Amino acid sequence: MEGTVYKSTGSWYTVKTEEGIFYECRIKGKFRLKGIKSTNPVSVGDVVVFEQDSSEDTPQGIITEIKDRKNYIIRKSVNLSKQTHIIAANLDQVFLLVTLNNPPTFTSFIDRFLVTSEAYGIPAILLFNKIDTYTEEELDEIRYLAELYREIGYTCIGISAKTTKNVDKVKELMMGKTSMFSGHSGVGKSTLVNAIEPQLDLKTKSISSQHMQGQHTTTFAEMFDLDFGAKIIDTPGIKGFGIVDMEKEEIGDYFPEFFKLKSDCKFNNCLHVDEPHCAVKQALDNNEVAWSRYKSYVQMLNGEQENYRIDIYGEK
Ligand SMILES: Nc1nc2c(ncn2[C@@H]2O[C@H](COP(=O)(O)OP(=O)(O)OP(=O)(O)O)[C@@H](O)[C@H]2O)c(=O)[nH]1
Ligand SMILES: [Zn+2]
Numbered sequence: 001m002e003g004t005v006y007k008s009t010g011s012w013y014t015v016k017t018e019e020g021i022f023y024e025c026r027i028k029g030k031f032r033l034k035g036i037k038s039t040n041p042v043s044v045g046d047v048v049v050f051e052q053d054s055s056e057d058t059p060q061g062i063i064t065e066i067k068d069r070k071n072y073i074i075r076k077s078v079n080l081s082k083q084t085h086i087i088a089a090n091l092d093q094v095f096l097l098v099t100l101n102n103p104p105t106f107t108s109f110i111d112r113f114l115v116t117s118e119a120y121g122i123p124a125i126l127l128f129n130k131i132d133t134y135t136e137e138e139l140d141e142i143r144y145l146a147e148l149y150r151e152i153g154y155t156c157i158g159i160s161a162k163t164t165k166n167v168d169k170v171k172e173l174m175m176g177k178t179s180m181f182s183g184h185s186g187v188g189k190s191t192l193v194n195a196i197e198p199q200l201d202l203k204t205k206s207i208s209s210q211h212m213q214g215q216h217t218t219t220f221a222e223m224f225d226l227d228f229g230a231k232i233i234d235t236p237g238i239k240g241f242g243i244v245d246m247e248k249e250e251i252g253d254y255f256p257e258f259f260k261l262k263s264d265c266k267f268n269n270c271l272h273v274d275e276p277h278c279a280v281k282q283a284l285d286n287n288e289v290a291w292s293r294y295k296s297y298v299q300m301l302n303g304e305q306e307n308y309r310i311d312i313y314g315e316k
Pocket of ligand 1: 130183184186188
């Protein structure tokens with residue numbers, strides 16, 4: 001039988017079949033996954049093959065195979081430094097909630113998030129939340145940012161989770177897909193999920209309480225079916241989008257507007273810093289590339305671990 005993992009609690013996995021039946025499954029033996037040392041072989045969002053265990057009253061099964069993932073997000077395991085924990089797999093898209101203030105979301109954070117999503121291969125959408133609270137000046141800033149990121153190719157929507165302004169547009173984008181919401185604490189993730197599906201009572205609040213963070217508690221992601229034919233993956237206690245180790249030469253490739261120009265740089269391994277005849281720097285001088293983006297890029301390039309390798313889960 002085949003199904004999708006909706007929940008994992010360490011040794012048991014809740015798997016839903018296409019017929020809509022939930023099975024509690026375990027893993028037989030050890031799964032080796034190419035290239036990643038993971039503390040959990042199977043994660044929420046995985047499509048798995050399992051054998052039904054007919055000896056039990058409640059539907060149970062044994063997972064025998066994991067189908068290839070189209071993508072996955074990870075976090076470093078806290079105590080086992082070389083190990084990673086796969087938080088979720090097979091996401092169709094991720095929404096980043098952004099607010100200008102309360103809390104402030106800086107472009108460096110947005111850019112780091114977008115680079116990570118590019119590296120993961122997960123399309124990202126920017127939701128500028130709390131538009132009901134902004135002054136005309138602040139709205140101008142939002143419009144400026146939205147235009148900047150639209151130009152690069154990212155979908156941007158101004159919303160109010162509180163008044164439900166444009167929440168229907170978010171739902172439209174979610175239909176038929178598996179999504180995740182990210183953003184700093186207080187940007188309105190729970191409020192938005194509530195506006196989208198009031199019946200759904202996410203545990204985000206209780207589990208993500210501050211004292212749990214930073215400890216080596218394992219956070220269990222969970223997938224939920226929404227009434228209008230969408231799925232969301234909730235990751236209690238996880239605010240960010242994880243870590244991707246990347247080489248300096250790769251970083252520029254995850255800035256889509258830089259990547260487009262790269263073939264016009266004189267050197268094919270151009271880092272767009274001091275090299276002569278660099279198309280990115282040229283575009284920057286012509287105001288065709290945003291300074292804030294270039295600044296984020298240089299920050300990430302200059303590598304200080306905290307700039308891009310930082311584990312932004314549970315960030316404060
Ligand atoms: N005015 C206004 N307030 C909002 C909006 N969205 C959320 N809020 C408020 O912002 C505060 C934080 O919202 P939450 O939904 O708890 O934020 P969160 O992102 O889930 O926060 P964490 O659970 O800490 O990650 C709450 O007081 C909400 O009522 C909005 O669109 N407009
Ligand atoms: Zn260059």
